[in-house]
Amino acid sequence: MFATITELFAAPWVMTLLKVVAVFAVVMPMVAYSVVAERRISAWIQDRVGPNRVGIPFTNIKLLGLGQPLADGLKSFVKEDFTPAHVRKVFYWMAPAVAMVPSFVVLAVLPFGSMLGKQKMVIADLDVGILFTFGIVSLGVYGVVLAGYASNSKYPFLGGIRSSAQMISYEIAMGMAVVPVFMLVGDLNLGAVIDYQASGAWLVFKQPLAFAIFLIAIFAETNRLPFDLPESETELVAGYNTEYSSMRFALFFMGEYAAMIAGSALMVVLFFGGWTLPFGDFFNTPAQSSIGKGLVHIGVFIAKIAMFLGLMIWIRWMLPRFRYDQLMNIGWKRFLPASLANIILTAIVLWVLHS
Amino acid sequence: MEGTLFNIFAGLTVLSALLVVANPFSRNPVTSALFLVTTMISISGLFVLLGAYFLAAVQILVYAGAVMVLFLFVIMLLDLREAARRKLNLVSLAMGIMAVGALFSVYKSSIESKYGEASQQQEVAADTGQAEVKMVGSTRALGQALFSGDKGFILPFEIVSILLLVAMVGVILLSRKEPR
Numbered sequence: 001m002f003a004t005i006t007e008l009f010a011a012p013w014v015m016t017l018l019k020v021v022a023v024f025a026v027v028m029p030m031v032a033y034s035v036v037a038e039r040r041i042s043a044w045i046q047d048r049v050g051p052n053r054v055g056i057p058f059t060n061i062k063l064l065g066l067g068q069p070l071a072d073g074l075k076s077f078v079k080e081d082f083t084p085a086h087v088r089k090v091f092y093w094m095a096p097a098v099a100m101v102p103s104f105v106v107l108a109v110l111p112f113g114s115m116l117g118k119q120k121m122v123i124a125d126l127d128v129g130i131l132f133t134f135g136i137v138s139l140g141v142y143g144v145v146l147a148g149y150a151s152n153s154k155y156p157f158l159g160g161i162r163s164s165a166q167m168i169s170y171e172i173a174m175g176m177a178v179v180p181v182f183m184l185v186g187d188l189n190l191g192a193v194i195d196y197q198a199s200g201a202w203l204v205f206k207q208p209l210a211f212a213i214f215l216i217a218i219f220a221e222t223n224r225l226p227f228d229l230p231e232s233e234t235e236l237v238a239g240y241n242t243e244y245s246s247m248r249f250a251l252f253f254m255g256e257y258a259a260m261i262a263g264s265a266l267m268v269v270l271f272f273g274g275w276t277l278p279f280g281d282f283f284n285t286p287a288q289s290s291i292g293k294g295l296v297h298i299g300v301f302i303a304k305i306a307m308f309l310g311l312m313i314w315i316r317w318m319l320p321r322f323r324y325d326q327l328m329n330i331g332w333k334r335f336l337p338a339s340l341a342n343i344i345l346t347a348i349v350l351w352v353l354h355s
Numbered sequence: 356m357e358g359t360l361f362n363i364f365a366g367l368t369v370l371s372a373l374l375v376v377a378n379p380f381s382r383n384p385v386t387s388a389l390f391l392v393t394t395m396i397s398i399s400g401l402f403v404l405l406g407a408y409f410l411a412a413v414q415i416l417v418y419a420g421a422v423m424v425l426f427l428f429v430i431m432l433l434d435l436r437e438a439a440r441r442k443l444n445l446v447s448l449a450m451g452i453m454a455v456g457a458l459f460s461v462y463k464s465s466i467e468s469k470y471g472e473a474s475q476q477q478e479v480a481a482d483t484g485q486a487e488v489k490m491v492g493s494t495r496a497l498g499q500a501l502f503s504g505d506k507g508f509i510l511p512f513e514i515v516s517i518l519l520l521v522a523m524v525g526v527i528l529l530s531r532k533e534p535r
Contacts, residue, residue: 138424
């Protein structure tokens with residue numbers, strides 16, 4: 001089929017496949033290690049030690065507990081996969097997968113670097129990138145809702161209902177918050193957003209209100225504290241995933257962290273300049289031929305994501321949970337009007353500047 | 356490639372749409388709602404094949420992401436039992452077939468008339484390599500068509516907006532606990 005190896009690499013689908021595999025190979029360990037980070041940081045905040053024992057298997061090398069994901073994963077796989085008798089089976093089996101897939105699909109349109117060789121570092125360079133992202137993010141609610149419905153018992157059901165109301169509410173605020181960004185950029189393509197920021201100030205400085213609303217909406221969309229009402233332990237005994245055990249539960253868990261990574265990546269792209277850094281040409285212009293420069297850009301992007309993950313973990317252990325009416329009030333009565341006002345304000349400023 | 360993808364998405368659309376209304380395995384309303392979601396997503400796949408990326412994204416965002424979630428929400432809150440099999444109602448069946456037939460003939464005549472010719476012209480223009488035609492599916496072109504005054508659709512757009520606004524106010528008014 002392919003005469004030479006160069007001919008094989010010339011085919012567009014081969015490079016796309018390679019990128020998909022590469023992104024997956026980077027994101028899965030990030031998911032695993034953000035769980036470890038969560039446990040270690042929570043331990044530091046609460047003046048405990050946290051998991052620091054598991055290192056390389058069968059040796060005494062401890063590596064600060066960096067082997068923990070291996071142990072956790074193994075535990076999840078070998079535990080009994082118990083299906084309670086009262087659940088709706090098909091939905092019960094489907095829900096963990098449905099919860100996990102959207103977070104990964106979002107990553108397909110995010111530009112995670114400038115260039116590597118002749119390849120643009122984005123899996124699918126869509127012209128409607130951000131709309132695609134919001135569409136897929138809005139599908140994320142099905143996993144939680146289905147899990148709540150399938151479990152066929154009280155607390156998971158309440159968790160599912162809460163989750164669908166919460167995610168729909170904050171999706172609207174989130175969508176409205178980023179509209180000013182695209183009024184400034186004039187393009188829905190996420191690569192264009194980064195180009196815009198590479199040539200000027202980052203958008204967080206031009207649209208601080210939009211960024212604040214977007215950040216908080218991401219917290220609500222990923223069901224993180226202070227908005228983790230769908231799974232609040234003290235009220236709903238873990239909410240929608242109460243009836244799940246072993247690997248299915250782990251899939252929900254991984255889905256949540258993958259959603260955190262996707263949300264952080266989205267914030268980095270939209271407001272923090274993507275792979276760029278404001279330190280001269282090396283960090284601001286696409287790497288045309290130099291592989292090293294391309295790798296540095298990808299590294300910058302991942303470092304920024306890690307920073308946001310750290311912020312999310314830190315906030316989780318510092319703030320108490322909102323009450324449900326407070327959550328709805330702040331979403332509908334504060335964020336939505338504020339983001340609408342922001343759109344109008346941006347429109348007026350652009351109109352004055354351009355006329 | 357495109358033909359295969361079209362067959363896949365079109366088949367998926369029709370199959371899941373059938374399963375929404377006539378599912379032999381389950382009479383559960385949640386199952387029907389989920390098949391409706393599948394239908395929406397495969398329709399957006401068809402939009403992508405037509406080059407209408409904006410419509411495809413909005414289709415997923417609005418229908419699959421928001422409307423259907425609300426459907427599910429309501430179904431779950433109402434706690435509907437599995438619907439019993441109803442007898443075939445001949446009158447409603449006849450009415451349904453008539454409605455589908457009428458809609459089909461409207462579509463058929465509109466495709467064959469003005470717009471069909473327009474799209475043929477576009478195909479010819481695309482063969483001759485005019486850059487403008489490539490913009491048809493893009494967001495910018497859509498916005499310009501919708502919001503420009505003289506040749507665009509600004510008036511219908513605004514009328515539809517007001518209709519939606521009225522519906523929204525009506526819903527809020529109806530769902531108030533104590534009408535004043």
